[in-house]
Amino acid sequence: MADLDDRLQRLGLHDLHVELGGKMVPFAGYEMPVQYPAGVMKEHLHTRAAAGLFDVSHMGQVILRPKGTMDDLKLAFEALMPVDVLGLAEGRQRYGLFTNDQGGILDDLMFTNRGDHLYVVVNAACKAEDIAHMIAMMPGVSVEPVTDRALLALQGPGAEAALEALLPGVAAMRFMDHRVMGDVWVSRSGYTGEDGFEISIPMAGAEGFARTLLAQPGVEPIGLGARDSLRLEAGLCLYGHDIDTTTSPVEAALIWAIQKSRRAGGAREGGFPGAERILGELATGPERLRVGLRPEGRVPMREGVEVFAPDGTPVGRVTSGGFGPSVAAPIAMGYVALGFAPPGTQLLGEVRGKHLPLTTSDLPFHPTSYKR
Amino acid sequence: MKYTKDHEWLRVEGDLVVVGITEHAATQLGDVVFVELPETETMVAEGDEVCVIESVKAASDILAPVDGEIVSVNTKLVDAPALVNEDPTGAAWFFKMKLDDLSVLDQFMDEDEYLDLVS
Numbered sequence: 001m002a003d004l005d006d007r008l009q010r011l012g013l014h015d016l017h018v019e020l021g022g023k024m025v026p027f028a029g030y031e032m033p034v035q036y037p038a039g040v041m042k043e044h045l046h047t048r049a050a051a052g053l054f055d056v057s058h059m060g061q062v063i064l065r066p067k068g069t070m071d072d073l074k075l076a077f078e079a080l081m082p083v084d085v086l087g088l089a090e091g092r093q094r095y096g097l098f099t100n101d102q103g104g105i106l107d108d109l110m111f112t113n114r115g116d117h118l119y120v121v122v123n124a125a126c127k128a129e130d131i132a133h134m135i136a137m138m139p140g141v142s143v144e145p146v147t148d149r150a151l152l153a154l155q156g157p158g159a160e161a162a163l164e165a166l167l168p169g170v171a172a173m174r175f176m177d178h179r180v181m182g183d184v185w186v187s188r189s190g191y192t193g194e195d196g197f198e199i200s201i202p203m204a205g206a207e208g209f210a211r212t213l214l215a216q217p218g219v220e221p222i223g224l225g226a227r228d229s230l231r232l233e234a235g236l237c238l239y240g241h242d243i244d245t246t247t248s249p250v251e252a253a254l255i256w257a258i259q260k261s262r263r264a265g266g267a268r269e270g271g272f273p274g275a276e277r278i279l280g281e282l283a284t285g286p287e288r289l290r291v292g293l294r295p296e297g298r299v300p301m302r303e304g305v306e307v308f309a310p311d312g313t314p315v316g317r318v319t320s321g322g323f324g325p326s327v328a329a330p331i332a333m334g335y336v337a338l339g340f341a342p343p344g345t346q347l348l349g350e351v352r353g354k355h356l357p358l359t360t361s362d363l364p365f366h367p368t369s370y371k372r
Numbered sequence: 373m374k375y376t377k378d379h380e381w382l383r384v385e386g387d388l389v390v391v392g393i394t395e396h397a398a399t400q401l402g403d404v405v406f407v408e409l410p411e412t413e414t415m416v417a418e419g420d421e422v423c424v425i426e427s428v429k430a431a432s433d434i435l436a437p438v439d440g441e442i443v444s445v446n447t448k449l450v451d452a453p454a455l456v457n458e459d460p461t462g463a464a465w466f467f468k469m470k471l472d473d474l475s476v477l478d479q480f481m482d483e484d485e486y487l488d489l490v491s
Contacts, residue, residue, distance in 0.1 A: 039457075040428045041403035225402070225429060298406045298453075300426050323405040323428050330405075352408075352424065 011057045012150050012203045013210055020214075020221050028124035030058040033223040040225035044325040047192060047230060048366070050218035051158035053210065054227055060127025061146035061200060064118040068140060076138040077111070077118060082249060082272045084259035088113045093176045093187050095257050097249050098133060103274030103281075104245040105252065106133065108237065110198075112178040112187065119178070119185065121151070121198070123239045150206035154213060155196035155222075155230070157369065162216035163197050166209070170197065175370040184209075192227065193234025193368040232331060233324045235292060235363025241303060242290060242319045242333055248274070250281035251335065253290045253363070258282070289341040292361035293318060293332040293349070299356055300330040301349045307336055308348045308355060315340045315347065326366045336360065373461075374477050375486035376437050381461055382477055388444075388468045389477065391437060393425070396490045398460040401427040404453045409445040410467055416442060423466050425456065438476050440469040 008031045011017065017024065022033030033055065035043060046052060066073035071086065078085040083096045090113050098106035107126040112119040122130045127145075134143045154163055164171045167181055173188040175195075185200040201209050213219050228238070237243045243252045250258075261267045264279055272278075295301045305318040321332025332349075340347060343362045348355040374382040379397035383390045398404070406426035416422055416436040423434035445467045449455060455464040471477075481489065 035402065039403055229428060298450075299408070300406060300431070302431070323403075323426070325403075325428070 009058075011055055012206055013055050013057065016207055016210060017055065017221070022221065022223060025224075027224060028058055030124065032058060033221070035223040035225045036221050038220065040223070040229065041325045043220065043222045043226035044229050046220050047156045047194060047222055047226060048326050049157070050220070051154060051156040051162050051196075051216075052192075052222035052226070053213055053219055054153040054155065054222050055150070055210070056153050056198070057150040057206075058124035059151055060122040060124065060130060061149060061151060062120040062122065062127075062131060062134070063144040063146060064120060064134070064138075065142040065144065066117070066140070067142060070116060073118060073141055074113075076141050078262075078268065079271060080134070080137055080273065082258045082262050082275070082278055084261045084268075085111070085118075086268065087259070087261060090115045091178055093178045093189060097254065097257060098130065099249070099272055099274040099278065100245055101273050102245075103248040103277030105239075105243045105247055105249060106130070106245060108239055108243060110187070110189065114178070114180065125240060146200075148203050149200050150203055150210075152199045152201065152206070152210060152213070153190045153192075153196060154199065154219070155190045155192040155194045157195060158218040159194070159196040160371075162213060162219050163199070165216055166212055175372045188371065191234075191236055192230035193236070193364055193366060194230070195369050195371045228320075229322060229325060232320055232322060232333065233326055233364060233366040234368055235333065235365060237290070238320055247290075247335070248278055248281055248286065250278055251286040251288055251290060255282065285338055287338060288316065288335045289338050290319070290333060290335055291341050291343075292363040292365060293321065293334055293347075294359045294361045294365075295330040295332065295349060296357040296359065298330065299351055301332045301351060301356075301358065305332070305334075305349045305351060307334060307358070308350065309340060310346060310348065312355075318349065324365055331365045332358070333363070373483060374480035375483065375489075376480055377489065378435055378437075379490075380434060380437055382437060382480060383465075384474060384477065385468070387474070388470055389438070389440070389474070390465045390468050391434070392465040393434065393456065393460055394486070394490075395460050398457050398464075401425060401429070401432060401456075403428045404456040407449040407453045407456065407466070409447070409449065410442050412442055412445055414442050416440065416469075426453075434466060436469070437480070438469070438471060440471040442467050443470050444468040
C-alpha cells in the first residue's frame with residue numbers, strides 16, 4: 001500500500017481538499033477527492049441547484065504551437081481527428097476525438113483556438129499517450145505540456161455570478177467561449193450538463209483563488225463521485241468506460257462532433273485515422289449504438305451488466321450506470337445492437353442472475369442548461 | 373449489542389437476533405439508494421450473502437453472521453433506503469434471525485472492541 005501511495009501524484013490543492021474533509025482516493029494516478037462530508041447525493045443536487053467547485057487538475061493541459069503558420073498547425077491537428085479544426089474561430093473551444101486506424105477512440109478532449117496557438121485539455125489517464133501521439137504525428141508542431149497550472153471547474157446555475165465577482169466580464173461569455181484574462185484562462189464549459197466554467201490558473205495562485213470562490217454564496221466543493229453522476233445524467237461519455245479504442249464515434253452517438261467539412265462530400269472529407277470505418281458507419285449506420293437505459297425498478301444497473309432482448313438474446317452491455325440523484329432513479333448508458341436502440345425499446349438487464357426490465361431512452365437524462 | 377468484523381451489529385430481541393450495519397459502515401457506503409432483502413422463512417448459513425445494499429457508488433453484500441432462519445425483514449427499507457444512512461443502528465435494521473443457540477453470539481465483539489477496530 002505504501003508503494004502504491006508513493007506512485008500516486010498529489011494535486012496542487014491537496015491540502016485544501018483534506019482541510020475541507022475530502023475523502024481522497026486513487027484515480028488515474030492521482031489522489032483525488034471522491035467526496036466531501038456532504039456526500040455524493042447532496043453534492044450532486046447542490047451543483048444542480050447552486051454551484052459546485054471541482055478540482056480537475058489531474059487532466060492534461062497542453063499548448064500546441066506551430067513551427068510554420070497557424071493553418072499548418074490546425075491542419076496537422078485535424079489529421080488526428082474527424083473534427084473541423086481549421087474552421088474554429090479564435091476564442092472558441094470545441095470537443096474533439098483522437099481516433100486510431102481502426103476508427104476507435106484514443107481519447108476525447110477539448111481544444112481552443114487562441115490565435116497563435118491551440119490549447120488542449122485531455123483526460124488524465126490518457127495524457128502521457130496523447131502527448132506522445134501528438135509529438136509523433138505532428139512533427140511540424142511544438143507540443144508543450146503545461147505542468148504548472150491547476151484546472152478548476154465551477155458548475156451550476158450559481159457559477160456565473162460567483163465567477164463574475166472574481167473575474168468581471170465572464171458573464172458575457174457564451175457556451176464554449178474561451179478568454180485569457182491575465183494569467184487566468186477561462187472557458188465557458190464543463191462536463192456536468194450545467195452552465196459553468198473551466199478555469200486554468202497558475203499553481204501559485206490556485207489555492208487562494210479556490211478559497212475565494214468557495215467563499216462566494218452557494219459555492220461548495222464537489223468530489224469525483226458527484227462529477228460522475230452529473231456527467232452520467234447529462235449523457236456524457238467517460239473515456240475508458242463509454243468510449244475506448246474499440247468504439248467508433250458513430251457507435252458512441254458522437255456524430256454531432258463530426259462537422260460537415262470532414263464528412264463525405266465535405267471540404268476536407270476524411271484524412272483522419274480510421275476514416276474508412278467512420279465514414280462507412282456514417283453512411284450505412286453502425287452495428288451497435290450508445291443509448292440511454294432506464295431500469296424500471298430501483299435496482300441500479302452498473303458497468304458490465306449484460307443486456308438482453310425479451311426473448312433472451314444478448315444484445316448489449318451497460319458501460320456506465322448508477323443512480324441519478326436529479327432523476328431520482330437508476331440510470332445507465334450502454335451499447336445495444338442497432339435494431340434495439342430506438343427510445344422506448346423494452347429490454348432486460350441481468351443483475352445478480354435476475355433479468356430485470358429496462359427501457360432504452362434518449363439522452364440526456366437531465367436537461368442541459370448551457371448558455372448558448 | 374454485538375459487532376462483527378464485517379461491520380454488522382447484532383441485537384438480541386427475545387429469542388431473535390436483529391441484524392443491521394454500523395454507522396461506520398453506513399458512512400463508508402455513502403448514500404444508499406436500494407436494498408434487496410432476503411426472503412423470510414429461509415435457512416441461511418454463516419457467510420451466505422443475504423442482503424444487497426446499493427449505494428450511489430457501489431453494491432455491497434450483507435452476510436449472514438451465523439447459521440439460522442430469517443424470520444422477518446424490514447420492508448420499510450424497500451421504499452426508504454435512505455434510512456440506512458439516517459438511522460443505521462435503529463430504524464434501519466435489515467432482518468431478524470432465529471438461532472438454535474444464542475450463545476454463538478459470544479464470539480462477536482462488544483462495542484469497545486468494535487470502536488477500536490474502526491478507529
